[in-house]
Amino acid sequence: MTDELLIVRCQLGEHDALTELVRCWHEPVRTYVRGMLGVQRADDVTQEVWLAVIRGLPRLREPGRFAPWLFTIARRAVTDRLRQEYGVAEAGAHQEPVIEDAADVMVERAVLIAALSRLPVREREVLVLFYLEDLSLEDCAEICAVPAGTVKSRLNRARRLLRDHLTEKGSKR
Amino acid sequence: MNDEPNLSAEELIGRLSPVLSPWRRLRGVAALVGGLAGAVCAGSLWATEPAALPGRTRLAFAVFTLVCLAWAGYGAWLVTRRTPLLALDRVIAGWFALAASIATTVVIVVAAVQRGAGLAPALATGAVVTAVSAVLVVRAHVRRAALLRRKRELTGRGAPPADPLDGTDPPRGR
Numbered sequence: 604m605t606d607e608l609l610i611v612r613c614q615l616g617e618h619d620a621l622t623e624l625v626r627c628w629h630e631p632v633r634t635y636v637r638g639m640l641g642v643q644r645a646d647d648v649t650q651e652v653w654l655a656v657i658r659g660l661p662r663l664r665e666p667g668r669f670a671p672w673l674f675t676i677a678r679r680a681v682t683d684r685l686r687q688e689y690g691v692a693e694a695g696a697h698q699e700p701v702i703e704d705a706a707d708v709m710v711e712r713a714v715l716i717a718a719l720s721r722l723p724v725r726e727r728e729v730l731v732l733f734y735l736e737d738l739s740l741e742d743c744a745e746i747c748a749v750p751a752g753t754v755k756s757r758l759n760r761a762r763r764l765l766r767d768h769l770t771e772k773g774s775k776r
Numbered sequence: 777m778n779d780e781p782n783l784s785a786e787e788l789i790g791r792l793s794p795v796l797s798p799w800r801r802l803r804g805v806a807a808l809v810g811g812l813a814g815a816v817c818a819g820s821l822w823a824t825e826p827a828a829l830p831g832r833t834r835l836a837f838a839v840f841t842l843v844c845l846a847w848a849g850y851g852a853w854l855v856t857r858r859t860p861l862l863a864l865d866r867v868i869a870g871w872f873a874l875a876a877s878i879a880t881t882v883v884i885v886v887a888a889v890q891r892g893a894g895l896a897p898a899l900a901t902g903a904v905v906t907a908v909s910a911v912l913v914v915r916a917h918v919r920r921a922a923l924l925r926r927k928r929e930l931t932g933r934g935a936p937p938a939d940p941l942d943g944t945d946p947p948r949g950r
Contacts, residue, residue: 608930615923616862621796622789629785646783650791657795658860666926 610666625653631736632677638731639681641720648684652677671742674732678746685724718768726761729754795859804854805861805869811848813880815841816901820884824894863920870913877902877909 609627612620632652637645655676663672719727725747732743733754744751794800822829822837829837855861861869881902888898 605930608927611923611927611930614863615920615927616798616864618796618798625789625792625796626785629788633783642782649783650788653788653792654795657792658858661860661862 606669607667610660610663610669613660614663614666621657628673629653632673634735635674635677635731636681638716638719638735639724639727640684644684648680652680655680670736670738671745674736674738674742674746678728681728715769718765721768722761722764726757726764729757730761730765733758798862798865801859801861801865802868802872804851804859805865805872806851807847808851808855809869809873809876811844811846811851812905813876814844815848816880816905817883818844820894820898820901821887824888824891824898826891826893863916863923866916867913867920870909870916874906874909874913877905881906 609620609624613624629649633645633649636648636652640648652673656673659672659676663669665672719730722730728747729743732738732746733740738746740751740754743754747754749757789796818837818841822834822841881898884898885895885902888895
């Protein structure tokens with residue numbers, strides 16, 4: 604079933620479609636929120652995102668463009684949370700919590716998540732959207748409300764910063 | 777620290793039940809429509825009383841009207857801020873509002889005729905609320921019909937099944 608059909612069924616009010624929508628998109632939303640805010644706050648913010656998504660469904664005019672719309676809402680929820688916690692969205696970017704105990708998880712994954720959480724918010728955001736959520740440059744640009752060229756430059760910078768963090772981590776081992 | 781998802785999709789669906797359940801979504805509509813209808817009826821009966829009422833009766837009317845308005849306010853808050861109204865919800869809500877409008881109009885017009893006062897305001901009020909409800913019903917059906925059309929296009933079905941809520945016959949094939 605296409606996303607558009609699923610969204611149309613949700614807008615019609617079909618309960619099965621609504622639960623299917625949550626099942627299909629829960630993990631991508633959670634991955635994005637976790638990548639942006641860390642594991643500790645992922646559940647609360649993911650729930651906030653879903654409440655806003657379902658409340659906003661009747662106003663979604665282009666069901667075929669669900670993914671960018673969904674991540675725009677998720678981005679707003681993440682930004683609100685960051686603003687609440689740090690006053691301004693980027694102020695605490697370098698203070699993001701890192702994985703403290705990597706013993707329970709795969710080491711590589713923990714290192715990657717830790718490195719991701721140390722990136723500035725804007726760079727982390729495009730990295731998560733482009734690589735983890737597999738969205739196109741155009742969709743990332745729409746979600747972040749910036750031109751596609753800006754997304755490209757942020758991606759370049761994000762890759763460079765991530766590489767630096769991982770290299771630094773590797774050299775310390 | 778465990779990196780695996782703590783909140784599963786099923787848990788999330790459970791937490792979202794107030795917005796996922798159609799009956800829960802319609803609670804706000806019931807509170808809004810019932811509250812407004814009660815307030816209009818009580819206010820109309822109070823206003824058309826032929827003789828001066830005792831203090832306790834006036835107080836009772838005022839309290840009942842305020843309680844109805846409070847329910848209407850709560851319902852409006854639920855509908856506008858808390859729960860979405862999807863296409864089928866809007867159709868049900870529209871018909872519910874229309875039925876309540878007609879019933880309220882009948883009550884206030886009968887009361888006005890029996891008391892021989894306030895017929896024109898009662899008719900005007902009834903006409904306005906009924907017209908507003910009728911517009912909401914039509915808009916809800918139009919929106920739902922558009923979504924059903926789109927669903928049929930996407931599923932690639934030809935002749936759609938008859939939909940009792942549409943009030944229209946499906947197009948006939950050759």
